[in-house]
Amino acid sequence: MPYEYETNGAAIYKQSFATIRAEADLARFDADEEQVAVRMIHAAGMVGLEEFVHFSPNFVKAARDAMEAGAPIFCDARMVSEGVTRFRLPAENEVICTLHDERVRPLAEKMSNTRSAAALELWRDKLEGSVVAIGNAPTALFHLLNMLEDPDCPRPAAIIGCPVGFVGAVESKDALWEAQPVPSCIVKGRLGGSAITVAAINAIASRAE
Amino acid sequence: MPYEYETNGAAIYKQSFATIRAEADLARFDADEEQVAVRMIHAAGMVGLEEFVHFSPNFVKAARDAMEAGAPIFCDARMVSEGVTRFRLPAENEVICTLHDERVRPLAEKMSNTRSAAALELWRDKLEGSVVAIGNAPTALFHLLNMLEDPDCPRPAAIIGCPVGFVGAVESKDALWEAQPVPSCIVKGRLGGSAITVAAINAIASRAE
Numbered sequence: 001m002p003y004e005y006e007t008n009g010a011a012i013y014k015q016s017f018a019t020i021r022a023e024a025d026l027a028r029f030d031a032d033e034e035q036v037a038v039r040m041i042h043a044a045g046m047v048g049l050e051e052f053v054h055f056s057p058n059f060v061k062a063a064r065d066a067m068e069a070g071a072p073i074f075c076d077a078r079m080v081s082e083g084v085t086r087f088r089l090p091a092e093n094e095v096i097c098t099l100h101d102e103r104v105r106p107l108a109e110k111m112s113n114t115r116s117a118a119a120l121e122l123w124r125d126k127l128e129g130s131v132v133a134i135g136n137a138p139t140a141l142f143h144l145l146n147m148l149e150d151p152d153c154p155r156p157a158a159i160i161g162c163p164v165g166f167v168g169a170v171e172s173k174d175a176l177w178e179a180q181p182v183p184s185c186i187v188k189g190r191l192g193g194s195a196i197t198v199a200a201i202n203a204i205a206s207r208a209e
Numbered sequence: 210m211p212y213e214y215e216t217n218g219a220a221i222y223k224q225s226f227a228t229i230r231a232e233a234d235l236a237r238f239d240a241d242e243e244q245v246a247v248r249m250i251h252a253a254g255m256v257g258l259e260e261f262v263h264f265s266p267n268f269v270k271a272a273r274d275a276m277e278a279g280a281p282i283f284c285d286a287r288m289v290s291e292g293v294t295r296f297r298l299p300a301e302n303e304v305i306c307t308l309h310d311e312r313v314r315p316l317a318e319k320m321s322n323t324r325s326a327a328a329l330e331l332w333r334d335k336l337e338g339s340v341v342a343i344g345n346a347p348t349a350l351f352h353l354l355n356m357l358e359d360p361d362c363p364r365p366a367a368i369i370g371c372p373v374g375f376v377g378a379v380e381s382k383d384a385l386w387e388a389q390p391v392p393s394c395i396v397k398g399r400l401g402g403s404a405i406t407v408a409a410i411n412a413i414a415s416r417a418e
Binding site for chain 2: 002003005006007008009012015016019020042043044045046078079082083111112113114115117138139142145146149164165166167168169171172175189190191192193194195198
């Protein structure tokens with residue numbers, strides 16, 4: 001006897017988002033934020049995540065305006081850049097991950113930092129007005145904050161700060177939230193990761209559900 | 210003032226795994242399972258995940274033996290295949306995701322199923338003795354179970370079944386766990402996803418922490 005299950009992708013999405021909206025506490029989000037938060041909960045498979053999701057007041061607009069103007073999207077990990085749904089992007093935006101660039105390893109050694117942090121040094125040329133998505137490495141988010149301490153460093157339009165884990169994730173996201181050098185979105189605490197980060201990018205890229 | 214943080218990758222891993230082992234309840238796992246579970250918790254940033262992690266008695270050995278014998282690793286999503294750390298693989302194993310193969314879209318239409326499910330039809334040639342990792346789509350796991358209902362279908366050596374979400378994830382993982390057509394690992398419930406799935410692959414590939 002074959003297993004029977006819902007095989008219609010659109011129906012699966014619709015039912016998933018309806019379940020999330022029935023179960024999650026989304027009251028403190030405005031309409032744009034709510035759509036982003038719903039998709040983040042969807043990616044995590046976890047109602048309750050919304051408690052940890054925080055947006056700067058103008059974050060969604062800043063990030064969406066940048067994408068619609070053709071801004072590149074910088075990602076700290078290939079799992080993030082590969083997850084972005086290309087057909088949702090409003091301007092065939094470049095999605096860039098420099099982690100595996102051959103210059104990164106020697107640069108990391110020179111900086112005495114991780115490759116994830118060193119990879120950001122290769123973003124400077126196109127960083128101005130971009131959308132930055134950190135979904136893996138706390139060291140990448142900390143290094144971004146240090147880069148932005150320099151007033152001459154180009155400034156992204158918005159930052160999605162969702163590194164995950166047990167060392168530096170909490171601290172780097174708290175630091176981003178306190179500094180807010182540009183409009184930002186974070187998942188407070190240890191939770192985060194590439195799937196949640198990709199979900200935020202995909203939700204900002206298009207309102208389509 | 211620059212932000213100060215741990216910049217040594219090895220130290221970050223060591224401290225992360227120590228925190229997980231101090232906080233998580235890992236008593237019911239054997240030594241091999243414990244290593245896999247710790248890495249899954251690490252990827253999720255979530256102590257407590259272990260409650261939902263279940264292994265067939267001989268799962269880690271079956272999956273590791275297959276990898277060491279050079280078996281390919283089949284993944285349902287690019288976020289999974291891209292996350293596998295190549296240098297950890299014991300036999301330069303092929304890591305295969307067929308989701309974006311041009312044959313998949315027409316096949317999905319013909320099957321009246323999702324592209325994620327249809328993509329598995331392209332696995333048959335190398336499926337025998339492989340390691341299968343489903344980290345995204347419940348429809349892929351359900352379709353795999355239906356393929357394996359046919360006694361003539363080639364059989365993987367082991368299945369990591371960790372699709373995530375609100376429609377079919379719970380049901381497909383319960384179905385895998387009940388049937389156990391080959392040794393399997395699941396994350397029961399809605400939780401799962403590419404990061405947790407990749408963590409399991411990376412832990413099986415090498416005991417190195």
